[in-house]
Amino acid sequence: MNSPSVPRAAWRLLAAGVLLSAAACGDQQPVAVQGTARSDVPKTALQAFDCTANIRSAVVNCAPAAPAGGGSRAIIGGQNDYLKLTSSNTGYDAGTQIFSFDVTVQNLLNEALGTANGVAVDPGGIRAFFHTGPTVTSGTGSASVANADGVASITGEDQPYFTYNEILQKDEVSQSHTWQLNVPTTASTVSFKIYIETTVQYLLVINEVMVNPLNPDPNGPGVDTDREWFEVYNAGRLPVQMQGLLIADSAGSGRRPYHRIASLLTVAPGAYVVLGASTNTVSNGGVPVDYSYGGTIALANSVDALKISRLGSVPGDTLTLGRTQYGNAAISAQAGISRELLNPALDNSNMDGSNWGSASDAPFYGTNGRGTPKAQNSVFTP
Structure with missing residues (x-):
């Protein structure tokens, strides 16, 4: 790519x-x-x-x-x-x-x-x-x-x-x-x-989010949350070690507890990593997940936000490093279709906005998943 x-x-x-x-x-x-x-x-x-x-x-x-x-x-x-x-x-x-x-x-x-x-x-x-x-x-x-x-x-x-x-x-x-x-x-x-x-x-960008994944076989392995994932792109020139960073989502009912990334997760310059609920490609629909956050993040199919933070210098404080949100399910929570940032240089704070697009018809991963995890977005615009 x-x-x-x-x-x-x-x-x-x-x-x-x-x-x-x-x-x-x-x-x-x-x-x-x-x-x-x-x-x-x-x-x-x-x-x-x-x-x-x-x-x-x-x-x-x-x-x-x-x-x-x-x-x-x-x-x-x-x-x-x-x-x-x-x-x-x-x-x-x-x-x-x-x-x-x-x-x-x-x-x-x-x-x-x-x-x-x-x-x-x-x-x-x-x-x-x-x-x-x-x-x-x-x-x-x-x-x-x-x-x-x-x-x-x-x-x-x-x-x-x-x-x-x-x-x-x-x-x-x-x-x-x-x-x-x-x-x-x-x-x-x-x-x-x-x-x-x-x-x-460091220039880490939340670049693609799968809010509402498909489970083609309701009786088969995996549930909706098992198949959720988001992608981070390193737009900088130095590798980034994400271990120790905090991730969380904030639904209408309030922000969930932070999940601290517990293991090594290095993002090379110009590369992508995928974080998801499960690394099991059978239950997660074939997504190449690099790091599993388990059940600590569960993206709502209505209103939610995704956030990356780091610990502050004062105990208990956090510093927000990246945040994107959505409130229109018809745009950002389409079944089986990821939401993709048009270019990592753009403001990514509003997933419902014009800087984002829905994954095109051609790119499929795994079982009926439409998106481009760990690859350049299908809607990328130079």
Whole structure:
């Protein structure tokens, strides 16, 4: 199947923490990152960049380093693909023995950085931290970070970092931040490795919903709720791990208790996952369900809503990441016909509306089910 090309849009999205590796960069020369999803790979699999600051010529040069721990299979992206750090105003003051340069961060992902929901700035901000160094590699003496915003144990103990307290949407560039290193006049070059740690607003879209499935044999296996399902599409450029997220439906009688996704459920970029009442293809009508939520969600054939949330920072709080609803059974609860989003870039909040369509006559799955689970929607419009 061909996945649609999806621009940044105001969708209902999912956020989680990731680490993106980055390098400091030469004067006016942007250097991009490679990233790894923290929930999918160990920290030892992160891609790093080796950086060297030439004190005498006031230039910082960086090159990708081999990944630690043999974890190259977990590396995502490449040069100038996901993130850029650009330096300017590089210089050395022999009197204060300070080597300084201004650094900006540019987001090249579809996903927003520094936010969980696209609205509120993450309290931790976007942090550039020193994985190793700075270390004098030519000349004598020792180097250190002079003006760090803080120190934390991220991939090691007591690592200095700089913070960018802002949200970066796709292609946006951060405010400039001055980095200063203590470097003695006896040193010629200094080396260090930089990583970027931030929260990423993942682009998960509720893309297709089967509200009222058919059971062609009332006396056969399975009941209506066994055959209900919904599909989620990852419109971002990073894989998303849905384990730990909350899903629920809200019928006219009120919202049901949340179901917390209990097992690994990874959605690759441009891919689909299907969540349903049952993974048994005999009783569920032949639907390729990736994760079963059992009986905790039962979509009404009249009025209902489907919601994806994550736990908030305060115990008991939740953050809504995606929600779609319907109230016209003749449109959204047609027997045996799924409701499909025309394009994942569109507002999906109203299943009865013009951004959604009913699955066409041609696509069938299993036994008389009309829809396209785990495939591009039959009504997809570029």
